[in-house]
Amino acid sequence: MSLRGGPPFPGVPGMDWTIHGDKGTIRITSPSVFVQIGYHEMKIEIQDGEGENTETVEIPGDEFDGFKHPARNVGRVYKLFAEGENNCTFEDAVMRHELIAGMYEENGLTEN
Secondary structure, X not given: OOOOOOOOOOOOOOEEEEEEOOOEXXXXXXXXXXXXXXXXXXXXXXXXXXXXXXXXXXOOOOOOOOOOHHHHXXXXXXXXXXXXXXXXXXXXXXXXXXXXXXXXXXXXXXXX
């Protein structure tokens, strides 16, 4: 994994994330690394293992798409909360922390 901050190289998306697996490849491109917010220019492509077929995944919009980027997720979280749903638990946060700590460890870095 490699992540670099700052402005992107001219003509290159702000984020270009490729995940290689046994059955194919997933490529996610976006003007920003904050993919959880969602950008109109964000694109998800899936390629089969032979590299012959590529499909673009449709990313559905919602009523928060017209909001400024930070407000989109806040609106979504509040909507779920009002409907009695919880989109993240303490256990989810612990699992994410362990994942990030493991990535730091695998790359010989110390977590700050």
